[in-house]
Amino acid sequence: MQQIQVPENNAAMALICLLIPLLPFIGFVINGLGNGKLPKSVVTLVGCGSVLVSFLLSIYLFISFPAGSVGYTTEIFNWIKVGSLSIPFAFQIDQLSLIMLLLVTGVGFIIHVYSAGYMSHDPGFGKFFAFLNLFIFSMLLLVMGANYAMMFIGWEGVGLCSYLLIGFWNKVTPYNNAAKKAFIMNRIGDLGFLLAIFLIFMTYGSVTYSEVFTQAPTLPVSSEMITAITLLLFVGAMGKSAQLPLYTWLPDAMAGPTPVSALIHAATMVTAGIYMVLRSNVLYTMAPITLEFVAIIGLATAVFAASIGLFQNDIKKVLAYSTVSQLGYMFLALGVMAYSTSFFHVLTHAFFKALLFLGAGSVIHAMSGEQDMRNMGGLRKALPVTFITMLIGTLAISGIPPFAGFFSKDEILAHVFEHNKIMWAFGLLASFMTSFYMFRLMFLTFFGGFRGTEEQRHHLHESPKSMTLPLIILAILSTIGGFMGLPPVFSENHSLGNFLAPLFTASQQLNPEAFGHHMDHATEYMLMGISVVVALIAAIIAYVIYVSKKSVPAAEGTETGLHKLIYNKYYIDELYDSIIVKPVMGLSTGLYRFVEKGIIDPVVHGFGRITMGGGRGLRVLQSGAIGSYLLTMVAGIILILVLNYIMR
């Protein structure tokens, strides 16, 4: 692997790299301190403007990036230096960080604009923009950092923002609980990440990417060590990207305002785990056991979460489980070493899932806060723009050509097919369920008759321009986004894959087998055909149930059997509560009452009484004459000194 370069005009580049995250941070400070005082127009200008400028600067970096280069780093200052451990505060600009930059600032900007409309009636308008900007800042540090410690800064920073935004309406206790749950579950993953950083430092003597990855292929390190490092990193990814068994915070995170769900819990933050694996692809390529584990966890999550999505009635909950499931898909791709394919799906998913969430937000906005699809229906007439754009999003996620999701999902399934046919079949099953729950969502929301209250019907309205415009932009991206990665049967030129290729040079040298194309065109066509047919069948089944038969999901508590089990999310939350939360709480009380007050305190106290010579002296003390004891002690010192003097 080539050594990462320092650019010639280093100072200018360093300034631009610094400004990209710094601008949103400044926005955060202004809007945070000015919350409640600044007029909404100023808040919007600062909030959206700062992200827009960062986006423009990112485009500049992208355009001026030398094609085929391995990228460059710019050090801002030395952050932590202790002994041989040296962690610079430095940015790395390469293919991966560039595209993430465009994604975070681009989609981030669109969602900022949307929020100006969505949150316009909220008294915490300024606070909301402050937190959103802080999120962009943290996410940018995560993707721009040139070492694992920098990634960890962003990693925990986005976790904090997620906490603040999930609990944005902090008068409501369940929302606060959801926020706290998200933070704590993420911290479980973070511990794995942290331990991985320590192992990386102990193994490679550095945590800087370029130094670790250039050494990795040649340094004689035991395969157990590499497996441990990659597994621990992946524990971090499981927390942040909501994989089994650390996924339960993400559905609860829907308590936050909908733009937050779109930005943080769909398009950007939750894909940080995929970013991390991609960044460390050299290490993962050297750890086949970890890769298999990643693939299995990803696949299991994809199927499991999709199955829960089948029967949810809250429009945002469906999308939340869908996100968990799609993230599983991305890990499945990573696990079969389809690295650039996984990233392709990160991008297309960012477009269509952000679109779907914002669309859901538009529906909720129109329905005066209603999120239960059983109380919706027939909204396509009142919300035409929302309907059309969401339909595009649904077609994209279901894998219907030529929408974006088709290309990335098909590419994943093709790679999985080569790896293992059984896994491919399960992947297809997840795809089937995805198509079903998405069309179910569309039909329940936009078709049939209106099932809400008269008051809601009265208020139905299409959202303002600041909200529909972002929907339209994202719909366009969801339509054409797939063309950045055309499959080999259509074109030999996979532009995304080619652009990303330098990132995987070392992995390719380690395992050329995994990077070759073995599939003949006939198989490829066949696979494509199967996945499209499967998606269409699911859509048709949904149509029959929810449009032709006009069936509406049953009222709360009347589900039975398997349906009940799935509706209640397999009771996983209840399980965690009884095997983890309750025992820890019991332990807390128990340790305090029985160990602290019952054992240690009396034992130590009794021991003290004995050594201090029993009751009489104690009474002197208890009467408050502590001073006399201290005098005795000082006198004791003097006595020792004097004695020593005489003895000589």
Place this chain on the structure above:
Amino acid sequence: MLTALLLFWPALAGLLVLLMKGEAAKKTAFGAAVIEFLIAVYAAVSFEPNAATQFEINQPWIQNAGISFHIGMDGISLLLVLLTAFLVPLIILSSFKHTYNNAGTFYALILFMQMGMIGSFVALDAFVFYFFWEVALIPIYFICGIWGGERRVPVTFKFFIYTIFGSLFMLVGFVYLYFQTPGTHTSDISAFYNLALSPENQSWVFWFIFLAFAIKMPVFPFHTWQPDTYTEAPTPGTMLLSGIMLKMGIYGVIRWLLPVVPAGVAQWADVVLVLAIIGIIYGAIIAIRQNDLKRLTAFSSISHVGLIAAGLFTLNMQGLQGAMIQMLSHGINVVGMFFLIDIIFRRTGTREIKALGGITQYAKFFTIAFMILLLGTVALPLTNGFVGEFLLLSGVFQYNYIMGAVAGLTIILGSVYLFRMFQRVMFGEANTTTAKFTDLTASELAVLIPLIILVFWIGLHPNTFLNISEPAVQNLLSIIKR
């Protein structure tokens, strides 16, 4: 001379304050503490960044007994002197809203205590160290015993028993070491460092000396005085104890234990690490369900200090430097926390978590300050707590994978009890107790802003401080490992 000035200026000022009353005593004490801080900053600026002891004074004291008044500062001492000199004025300022009976005595005691603490950080003779160790204790006994809460008398008594017990053992240990010095006996630090005791003797001397430090920090299971004392002491007393005084125990280990009985340390390091790590988990788990904010913070402190103690005994650069930076961070965060709790108590008349809620709706700047100090405590990157925990955990992990992983649970448990507490105090609906909670006043901001600046300073550029202590720590490690 600078060291002597730093040492005796608070005492002189204390004598003056002793004669004053009320407001005058407060303001004079504050002024004196600020001057002390400026002297400390001057010392830091003129400090040469190397391993040598600087601003040294070595005057014969009890010549025939080989005891000298030997004081001076290397980077390790300097950081703790800076911390003390930084926190004391803020602690005094934080008490401005309170009216204490016999204010002159109260503030004089704080200044006397400052002398004791600085003395123990600069002492380079075992008996001088011991002398200041005890001198620092006397004022805090009075502060807790006279101005404390309802249960102050039994609680102070317990505190007293514990500390005096430890001190006595330390004294015996020092006296033993003193008699082992060759030729004319001396208690000078260099003589202690050059003792070549047999490993058997080091083994028991280790516990005689360590016990005093373990109680002071405190390390599990010698900690049960601490939650009671922190809860019952008047808040300035709690801040002095947790912010500065417990660092005397940690400092004692670094200066008077590790290099003096290295073979004893080698024998017992595993045991101490296990105790320290038990303390991390134990303190954190108990903190989850505490209802009194002060007591919760006390258990949180046991947990955090456990990690520092563990780092000390790893005897590697990351562990020891982590301990250094975490001493500063812990001092800053815990003083800030206790101050915020004091503000809550003054506004609402309660420290019970159950009785609070919804404060954030009324007090924006209070919320921000609370959040920042909470994030520092929970070790979020770019705050001070992260640098310390990162280095400490890395040190412990290098020492032993399993110990490192178990100690690492602190980052999960810490977020459990802190966010649970924060949610219950700050979020939700307000009640009659918390409604109309007034936001921070100017004098409260004057205390919190310097603390918050330090939270980010250490978080963003810890090298300012790490560079001061690194050569001294390096030197210490070479003495231990020779």
